[in-house]
Amino acid sequence: MKILTYQQARTALKRNFGEESVPESMLERIEKTFGEKLTPEQVVDRILQDVKTRGDEALKEWTRKLDRVHVEALQVTEEELQGASIEPELHAALQQSIGRVEHFHQNQPTSGWINHTEAGALGQIVRPLSRVAVYVPGGSAPLISTLIMTAVIAKVAGVPEIIVATPPDKLGKVHPAILVAAREIGIQKIFKMGGAQAIGALAYGTESVPQVDKIVGPGNTFVVLAKRKVFGQVGIESLPGPTETLVIADETASASFVVADLLAQAEHVGAEPVLVTPSEKLLYAVQEELESQLSALPEPNQGWARESVKERMKIVIVENLQQAFELNNIYAPEHLCLLIENPWEHLGLVESAGGVFVGEDSMEALGDYIAGPSHVMPTGGTARFSSPLNVRDFQKIISVVGVNRKTLQTTGPAAAQIARAEGLEAHARAIEVRLQE
Numbered sequence: 001m002k003i004l005t006y007q008q009a010r011t012a013l014k015r016n017f018g019e020e021s022v023p024e025s026m027l028e029r030i031e032k033t034f035g036e037k038l039t040p041e042q043v044v045d046r047i048l049q050d051v052k053t054r055g056d057e058a059l060k061e062w063t064r065k066l067d068r069v070h071v072e073a074l075q076v077t078e079e080e081l082q083g084a085s086i087e088p089e090l091h092a093a094l095q096q097s098i099g100r101v102e103h104f105h106q107n108q109p110t111s112g113w114i115n116h117t118e119a120g121a122l123g124q125i126v127r128p129l130s131r132v133a134v135y136v137p138g139g140s141a142p143l144i145s146t147l148i149m150t151a152v153i154a155k156v157a158g159v160p161e162i163i164v165a166t167p168p169d170k171l172g173k174v175h176p177a178i179l180v181a182a183r184e185i186g187i188q189k190i191f192k193m194g195g196a197q198a199i200g201a202l203a204y205g206t207e208s209v210p211q212v213d214k215i216v217g218p219g220n221t222f223v224v225l226a227k228r229k230v231f232g233q234v235g236i237e238s239l240p241g242p243t244e245t246l247v248i249a250d251e252t253a254s255a256s257f258v259v260a261d262l263l264a265q266a267e268h269v270g271a272e273p274v275l276v277t278p279s280e281k282l283l284y285a286v287q288e289e290l291e292s293q294l295s296a297l298p299e300p301n302q303g304w305a306r307e308s309v310k311e312r313m314k315i316v317i318v319e320n321l322q323q324a325f326e327l328n329n330i331y332a333p334e335h336l337c338l339l340i341e342n343p344w345e346h347l348g349l350v351e352s353a354g355g356v357f358v359g360e361d362s363m364e365a366l367g368d369y370i371a372g373p374s375h376v377m378p379t380g381g382t383a384r385f386s387s388p389l390n391v392r393d394f395q396k397i398i399s400v401v402g403v404n405r406k407t408l409q410t411t412g413p414a415a416a417q418i419a420r421a422e423g424l425e426a427h428a429r430a431i432e433v434r435l436q437e
Contacts, residue, residue, distance in 0.1 A: 001313040009316040013331040044225045051200035062197040076190040084179035104372030105156045120403035128158035133202040135217035138167035142175035149374040157394035167194025199226035241379040242270030246333040253339040255285035266308035276316045276324040325349035332383040
């Protein structure tokens with residue numbers, strides 16, 4: 001953990017997007033699997049090319065090598081999907097989350113427009129993507145919320161076919177909670193596959209896996225690299241990196257709440273928690289509270305959180321809240337938490353953030369699961385120019401041009417002149433041949 005001044009933080013809070021280390025254990029496993037030392041990029045290149053060439057056979061082989069499980073049938077059967085069950089309380093919680101996410105995104109304007117005037121018609125047609133894939137990480141636990149925070153929005157956008165890809169467990173099965181959530185959303189196609197091989201299958205298509213138009217969802221380094229490499233073959237929503245939260249808190253904030261919000265993100269591997277405050281009193285209270293809450297966490301969460309706090313946590317002391325918001329806009333965090341007096345009065349100072357959590361009752365953890373907006377938000381400073389996952393990510397806009405003769409006569413000569421300035425004579429003549437009629 002580092003304690004910084006405002007001036008020090010202006011430099012320290014600038015990030016290099018896309019820098020993410022690979023655990024040493026994973027590198028050793030790669031060397032053992034491939035029989036040689038390879039970079040993550042080289043690994044992904046080989047896997048993608050193999051899946052592109054050999055399809056299902058390569059997909060199953062890489063699942064066996066990397067996930068250490070043999071999958072006979074890649075797609076979850078109808079019996080598996082309909083037979084999945086979970087505790088009633090969790091089932092009800094998932095239904096509530098699905099309902100709130102759906103309701104939130106139904107409020108987003110998504111209609112097209114066409115203006116018919118005496119000059120003709122100009123407008124936009126909005127169409128949903130035909131087929132979208134959601135990647136749901138498995139790892140140590142199923143990220144059920146990721147499925148909800150992506151697939152529900154695609155459904156609201158009108159996507160007719162939503163496909164889910166998620167790594168199988170050691171028995172070659174998909175966690176029942178993911179199946180129940182998928183069933184509630186109305187998803188029919190779920191595939192037992194993860195990692196770069198899953199991204200390749202979705203991008204290129206195989207005998208069993210249909211090619212999609214867009215792939216959304218977070219993943220480890222290999223998933224992110226694979227998404228980057230197949231972009232252009234298919235669309236992607238972002239290249240998500242480790243999570244980050246910046247808390248702006250003043251002397252009115254509860255140190256207990258501040259630490260709780262920081263640790264909620266710190267328990268993610270690679271997370272970067274940041275506190276910005278003008279209050280030295282709060283700084284000391286947070287330092288005292290930190291160890292107490294850390295020690296109360298179970299393993300392995302405590303270990304992950306301690307590593308994040310030790311290696312990447314920063315506390316910045318500023319002179320006033322104006323400086324705090326200036327630093328936020330430089331940092332452009334995934335999550336911004338406002339634990340300050342009269343937080344709504346300061347919302348206008350926010351220029352960059354994936355999501356703003358206003359007041360002590362609006363903790364970021366609530367946003368991860370049930371508040372309404374998607375928790376798939378820009379990381380690594382990309383909130384400077386990008387947005388959380390939303391309905392528009394699953395739609396395309398088609399421009400409509402229908403000018404009449406009068407408008408052609410008034411705009412055509414200017415267009416032809418610009419075309420010739422660019423050295424494109426055929427463009428100019430395509431316009432002028434109409435003007436000469």
